[in-house]
Amino acid sequence: MNDYFATVARGLEETAAQELIALGATEVKTDFLGVYFQGNQELLYRVNLWSRTIFRVLVKIDKVKSFDAQSLYKSVQTIDWSAYLNPEMTLAVTCTGKNKQLNHSHFTALQIKNAIVDQQQKQYNKRSDINAEAPDLLVNAHIDNNRCIISLDSSGSSLHRRGYRPAMGRAPLKETLAAALIQMTDWTPELAFFDPLCGSGTLPIEAAMQALNIAPGLYKSQFGFQTWLDYDETLWNKLVTEAKNSQLKTIDIPIIGSDRDFEIIDQAYTNAENCGLGEQIQFMQKELSEVQPPAEKGVIICNPPYGQRLGTTEELEDLYKMLGDIFKQRFKGWTAYILTGNKQLAKKVGLRTSQRIPVYNGSLACTLLKYELY
Incomplete structure (x- = not known):
């Protein structure tokens, strides 16, 4: 079973939790702006395909030290990135959260990106290119005090963008x-x-x-x-x-x-x-x-x-x-x-x-x- 985190709009945590339970998720627990849950690969695909209230589904791969930029860099390099990425794939890193030493999300994301591609360079003598718009692997980092949760974004673009709505009024609901x-x-x-x-x-x-x-995901x-x-x-x-x-x-x-x-x-x-x-x-x-x-x-x-x-x-x-x-x-x-x-x-x-x-x-x-x- 894998650990997942579904990001949702504020106030919709409980609604999303009930939806996840109906789709077969286990160990469902709400948090601010999201829901933790567990499941297998089939559930991951099913949630992306069927969820009506979730923005993104993140797959947790590790929780590492992040006291400062140096400790974060070293901690990210302890992950075997070859299990998720090869040099022919493109990469992007996003970051949320902060602490006293890591208080700028772009800088934090840059440290994680450097740690990943430096590991690739040492292992393969080549590295992944960065593609901020449509990467093959989108890594999400969340700084929580002196720990950083490293996840993979399984959804790509936000699931609220169903794809049917190029025409919008002046103040549309998501x-x-x-x-x-x-x-x-x-x-x-x-x-x-x-x-x-x-x-x-x-x-x-x-x-x-x-x-x-x-299923909303059929339009994506x-x-x-x-x-x-x-x-x-x-x-x-x-x-x-x-x-x-x-x-x-x-x-x-x-x-x-x-x-x-x-x-x-x-x-x-x-x-x-x-x-x-x-x-x-x-x-x-x-x-x-x-x-x-x-x-x-x-x-x-x-x-x-x-x-x-x-x-x-x-x-x-x-x-x-x-x-x-x-x-x-x-x-x-x-x-x-x-x-x-x-x-x-x-x-x-x-x-x-x-x-x-x-x-x-x-x-x-x-x-x-x-x-x-x-």
């Missing part, structure tokens, strides 16, 4: 956050889904992916582990084939997004088309004041602006009041959720919340407000 928000709600694929402020469509698209049991062209020395192509192809075979072809309930801006709706439709969901999601150009429930019951999830990147608090008060009025008057039998980072605006909804779930949108503390509409 795909991982959108997926997590949906998982935090009462929505299931048996219930209608509606986002009346859908922007470039991330929430409806992530809902449709969950409804159709689509390359994972970090696919250029590793121990890459098992047969195992990976088996998991990909299983994922494709487990997809559903149609959705029996409506998944709808609407927005007042035609250009934004066009972006949303483009994004849905890019992941093969153009026929499964209905996008409409519609003023909020004109929206009507598409079914007798269902779930609304929306992310209205809250005066951080779009609009001012004063300009948005009428929007929040309208949301509350429309929910109350037209959506009886539904459950509604509003993500907001502005308590003053939340009060303008004018409805009693049945639940308040703390969420972070990036570094911004937000709340997912739940309304039971009777």
